[in-house]
Amino acid sequence: MALSGLxxxxxxxxxxxKECGFPTCLAFAMKLAQxxxxxxxxxxxxxxxxxxxxAASAPPIRLIKLGSGEREFQVGNETVMFRHEKTFFNKPGxxxxxxxxxxxxxxxxKAETVxxxxxxxxxxxxxxxxxxxxxxxxxxxxxxxxxxxxRARTNLPFVLISPxxxxxxxxLAREGGHKPLLYAAxxxxxxxxxxxxxxxxxxxxxxxxxxxxxxxxxxxxLSEAGVADLVLDPGSRDLSGSLAQLTQLRxxxxxxxxxxxxxxxxxxxxxxxxxxxxxxxxxxxxxxxYAGIVVLDHFDPAVAYPLLTLRLNIYTDPQKxxxxxxxxxxxxxxxxxxxxxxxxxxxLTYFSVAGELDSSGLPAWLLICDAEGMSVLTSWAAGKFxxxxxxxxxxxxxxxxxxxxKKITIPGLVAVxxxxxxxxxxxxxxxVGPREAVDIPAYLKTWS
Amino acid sequence: xxxxxxxxxxxxxxxxxxxTLGATAAQGGTRSKTVTVGGETxxxxxxxxxxxxxxxxxxxxxxxxxxxxWSPVLLKAWGDTLQDPAAWARKAEELGAGLIMLRLRGTNxxxxxxxxxxxxxxxxxxxxxxxxxxxxxxxxxxxxxxELLVAVAExxxxxxxxxxxxxxxxxxxIVAAALAHGHLVIASxxxxxxxxxxxxxxxxxxxxxxxxxxxxxTTGALGYGLEYTYSVMERLRLAALTGDSMTQQPMICFVGExxxxxxxxxxxxGVPAQWGDIEKRAITWETVTxxxxxxSGADIVVLRHxxxxxxxxxxxxxxxxx
Numbered sequence: 001m002a003l004s005g006l007x008x009x010x011x012x013x014x015x016x017x018k019e020c021g022f023p024t025c026l027a028f029a030m031k032l033a034q035x036x037x038x039x040x041x042x043x044x045x046x047x048x049x050x051x052x053x054x055a056a057s058a059p060p061i062r063l064i065k066l067g068s069g070e071r072e073f074q075v076g077n078e079t080v081m082f083r084h085e086k087t088f089f090n091k092p093g094x095x096x097x098x099x100x101x102x103x104x105x106x107x108x109x110k111a112e113t114v115x116x117x118x119x120x121x122x123x124x125x126x127x128x129x130x131x132x133x134x135x136x137x138x139x140x141x142x143x144x145x146x147x148x149x150x151r152a153r154t155n156l157p158f159v160l161i162s163p164x165x166x167x168x169x170x171x172l173a174r175e176g177g178h179k180p181l182l183y184a185a186x187x188x189x190x191x192x193x194x195x196x197x198x199x200x201x202x203x204x205x206x207x208x209x210x211x212x213x214x215x216x217x218x219x220x221x222l223s224e225a226g227v228a229d230l231v232l233d234p235g236s237r238d239l240s241g242s243l244a245q246l247t248q249l250r251x252x253x254x255x256x257x258x259x260x261x262x263x264x265x266x267x268x269x270x271x272x273x274x275x276x277x278x279x280x281x282x283x284x285x286x287x288x289x290y291a292g293i294v295v296l297d298h299f300d301p302a303v304a305y306p307l308l309t310l311r312l313n314i315y316t317d318p319q320k321x322x323x324x325x326x327x328x329x330x331x332x333x334x335x336x337x338x339x340x341x342x343x344x345x346x347x348l349t350y351f352s353v354a355g356e357l358d359s360s361g362l363p364a365w366l367l368i369c370d371a372e373g374m375s376v377l378t379s380w381a382a383g384k385f386x387x388x389x390x391x392x393x394x395x396x397x398x399x400x401x402x403x404x405x406k407k408i409t410i411p412g413l414v415a416v417x418x419x420x421x422x423x424x425x426x427x428x429x430x431x432v433g434p435r436e437a438v439d440i441p442a443y444l445k446t447w448s
Numbered sequence: 449x450x451x452x453x454x455x456x457x458x459x460x461x462x463x464x465x466x467x468t469l470g471a472t473a474a475q476g477g478t479r480s481k482t483v484t485v486g487g488e489t490x491x492x493x494x495x496x497x498x499x500x501x502x503x504x505x506x507x508x509x510x511x512x513x514x515x516x517x518w519s520p521v522l523l524k525a526w527g528d529t530l531q532d533p534a535a536w537a538r539k540a541e542e543l544g545a546g547l548i549m550l551r552l553r554g555t556n557x558x559x560x561x562x563x564x565x566x567x568x569x570x571x572x573x574x575x576x577x578x579x580x581x582x583x584x585x586x587x588x589x590x591x592x593x594x595e596l597l598v599a600v601a602e603x604x605x606x607x608x609x610x611x612x613x614x615x616x617x618x619x620x621x622i623v624a625a626a627l628a629h630g631h632l633v634i635a636s637x638x639x640x641x642x643x644x645x646x647x648x649x650x651x652x653x654x655x656x657x658x659x660x661x662x663x664x665x666t667t668g669a670l671g672y673g674l675e676y677t678y679s680v681m682e683r684l685r686l687a688a689l690t691g692d693s694m695t696q697q698p699m700i701c702f703v704g705e706x707x708x709x710x711x712x713x714x715x716x717x718g719v720p721a722q723w724g725d726i727e728k729r730a731i732t733w734e735t736v737t738x739x740x741x742x743x744s745g746a747d748i749v750v751l752r753h754x755x756x757x758x759x760x761x762x763x764x765x766x767x768x769x770x
Contacts, residue, residue: 082679239769244496256456277759280732280735301722301724301725302726303732304722306671306732352673359710
């Protein structure tokens, strides 16, 4: 059961030595109670206190790391049911499944595609995170050879899939030491899987065929056998049932602090659907609702890009909206005669305006000012988007050199800035644009 | 010793209002059936702790004149059907739409303003072509919305159309028309829980019963503000389930309109190779936007592409199976 901040405080040294990074032991205790600090940060805590506190201080959903080096990724450590309550922290890893029954050239091509796929959005590179390799042949040597063949083409971490511990052991020897996930321990094979995972120090997935009771039973056995890094597969293979199970797992971990099920979850959207489109829908559900790893059976850039965008959206911190870089943005190949508009660097503001400029089909320049990531009215009210800000952006970007005119259009919501801006930018004509982005295309048509 | 896990269930005290669109001949309209949304007593699709008496509904968007500004992917998929709103509505019904949403563009193909009488005639033609209940939206400019929607409301008295959009600065005329002629309204607010509540209160103050109000939280497409809509819908739904009466309206999301406006759904050339095939990408864009918003509480999703209609109908069927 989780301890309150005061209960934790009683077990701490109460010396206020600050070595944990917090001003007082009480402040540290409060952070521990909120799962926002680790007990290890206190160098003076007694062994007895440590034991009593370890249960309460560990994150409710264990952090699991897969892979190594640049391609390492981590999942777990989530603290809320809904992103608006705080934020979702660790984006679910996206993997593509390859079967060892596929032809060697197909295996190689898939491995290379997943390895190389990277697409940019709001200045961030979005990539896939892992390759899942399944021992569909049932043959130990074929599996190990396939694993080695994929490893020759990528440093991505693997999810190694086989019911056979011997096959996984052979694969482990060939995967190159990049911290894979073994899939999966079941009621039938858990002893052998536990021995293998413990011996090799890698993470182990646990699959239940009979709901959460069997799952908790298995994780308890595995924990007792010394395997700490677990990933859960609660078993349901239908869209509705798996939504219920993943929601229940998240609630058990966060609201009940139920340790046996406090681990990230692995999902297989392709097993939930009969069609590639159904797989996309299931993958979208799992990204939004509580998956740690999503193993896809089909790769298509036209699908990967939307799914990675969804992941970016859902895992954006609601308290720290992504802002875009201040500067000049071009739409529809603007020439020196094209209109110049300006607005703030709040991501939603930018995307609303950019979307309209883009879809208008008309050439335009957009000057994004550094308004500390706030929307037009918010930043104006806070004094972060005023005539000086706009004038500074005009001067530092040198946009005047790229135009044959000196006309700048400001958002209609801050029409009040026109006078000040005329003073800040002598020789410029200040125009007031629409209040809403949706009216920009019509505005551009009349601009001259 | 077998483990028994106690499933944590929330005890929700509130529920979503049921709203019925359309009226049959017996009810004073001409629809072959009515569509009821809302009534949930739990979060989306969580049958283990509550009821979801009515599945979410797919509405198909049609327009009163040829949408030349639409993505080429959509123009190709619908072809000549787009020339005739009645044929378009019939086709949408065949595809399995549960509702038709007619968007009045406000101008005809030559860019001339549509007279109100013509808008009303188009609505009647669409009503004649399909037995499905109808949602009618104006062009989105206050004066024109009022002019056209009042004429439409009069010409279709008793049909229980859903008229929109009512916004904080322009709701009185539309609400009055709905009251006078037996229709519903869509209350639209800009991604904000309190503004949504406030508008519901204002509309209710005009004596329009809340079982005739749908709520549009404003849709952001995937990659273009989806996360804001997603979270505001989760917050509205949580508020509703914990008993906040003025947030208990069913939610409608204009997924197609927002999704198909974006570059990802329109542009085939000069974009990164990593974006993949335009048609598949665009349909996936609409599919993923719709899926995420169904999971956060949408009761009606308005779509544009025929393929997405099939995918999302299938998704709703699978989410409702339990």
